[in-house]
Amino acid sequence: MNPPRSIPTTFAGRMRIVRAIVALALPFAPCAFVRAFDDRPAERPDATREEKTQKPSRTENAEPSNNKADASKVKTAKNRDESSNEISKDKKQNETTADKSAADDSKGKTIDAKGSEQARAPRPARVINPRERKRSKFLAPPGTVGAYDEKTDWNSIPPWLQTSFFGVRAKGKTFIYVVDCSGSMAEGDRMTRAKSELRKTVNTLRYPQRFHVIFYNDKPLTMPGGTPRVADALSKDELIRWLRNIDSDGGTDPREAMAIALGFRPDAIFLLSDGAFPEQTVEAIAKLNKVKTPIHCVDLSGGAGGDDLARIAKESGGVYVLRP
Numbered sequence: 001m002n003p004p005r006s007i008p009t010t011f012a013g014r015m016r017i018v019r020a021i022v023a024l025a026l027p028f029a030p031c032a033f034v035r036a037f038d039d040r041p042a043e044r045p046d047a048t049r050e051e052k053t054q055k056p057s058r059t060e061n062a063e064p065s066n067n068k069a070d071a072s073k074v075k076t077a078k079n080r081d082e083s084s085n086e087i088s089k090d091k092k093q094n095e096t097t098a099d100k101s102a103a104d105d106s107k108g109k110t111i112d113a114k115g116s117e118q119a120r121a122p123r124p125a126r127v128i129n130p131r132e133r134k135r136s137k138f139l140a141p142p143g144t145v146g147a148y149d150e151k152t153d154w155n156s157i158p159p160w161l162q163t164s165f166f167g168v169r170a171k172g173k174t175f176i177y178v179v180d181c182s183g184s185m186a187e188g189d190r191m192t193r194a195k196s197e198l199r200k201t202v203n204t205l206r207y208p209q210r211f212h213v214i215f216y217n218d219k220p221l222t223m224p225g226g227t228p229r230v231a232d233a234l235s236k237d238e239l240i241r242w243l244r245n246i247d248s249d250g251g252t253d254p255r256e257a258m259a260i261a262l263g264f265r266p267d268a269i270f271l272l273s274d275g276a277f278p279e280q281t282v283e284a285i286a287k288l289n290k291v292k293t294p295i296h297c298v299d300l301s302g303g304a305g306g307d308d309l310a311r312i313a314k315e316s317g318g319v320y321v322l323r324p
Contacts, residue, residue, distance in 0.1 A: 180215075184275045228266070
């Protein structure tokens with residue numbers, strides 16, 4: 001029995017198979033060999049189509065770029081024209097301002113020349129009638145015209161720049177009250193009136209006014225603190241309490257008390273008394289009062305001491321009043 005046919009295993013059979021394969025592949029061998037050694041890129045129909053479509057787009061884009069360049073050139077030209085116009089306008093304005101300044105300088109020179117000519121010209125002498133001359137009452141000799149006479153418009157003076165004691169008004173911020181507390185003040189109601197008037201006038205004082213009270217008989221008796229105090233509620237209350245301890249006793253000598261009062265350099269001093277002073281009291285007070293502080297004198301008796309009080313008021317430029 002013969003075996004079945006299979007793939008040839010002999011050399012001859014194998015050669016037959018190789019020949020058949022070569023015969024089948026031989027027609028395609030030249031094209032593959034050429035393609036393998038050809039360096040040129042393969043042509044793609046799609047790429048060619050894209051390049052053809054892109055070419056007109058490039059031309060289209062090139063045209064607007066040229067238009068933009070032209071527009072930019074036109075703008076630069078316009079800007080140059082505008083800048084040149086502005087420069088010309090500035091030059092014109094500068095020229096006009098220079099012309100105006102020159103004209104003003106010329107006018108000023110002419111005015112100065114006229115003024116110098118007028119200044120050089122002699123002025124006519126002015127004749128003033130002595131009766132028409134008005135001198136300030138504060139420049140008048142002491143005692144001739146009181147610095148606080150009835151002609152003063154007290155309504156025009158603010159309340160914190162004035163005060164009143166026994167009807168005598170005074171201007172200023174600092175006031176000293178020198179009050180007699182000798183034995184003669186016990187007669188009648190003189191001491192009571194003096195204390196009542198002190199409380200009244202001090203209560204009307206306002207900030208920033210200051211005050212100080214000095215009682216005297218043979219020696220001075222000053223208010224607690226020893227210096228002028230601000231016119232506030234605390235100082236006023238302390239004055240009222242201190243007045244309760246003051247009694248009338250002793251003689252009458254205001255010189256030491258007036259020396260203390262004038263040492264504070266107040267705006268005005270009120271001097272109250274009811275008796276005669278020792279000799280040379282008026283002269284001693286005048287020597288102490290070098291700055292001519294107004295001393296307003298209040299006479300409660302009208303006796304021999306009234307003459308001294310009137311002289312003190314007259315020489316200091318104050319006011320003398322009689323209040324019996």
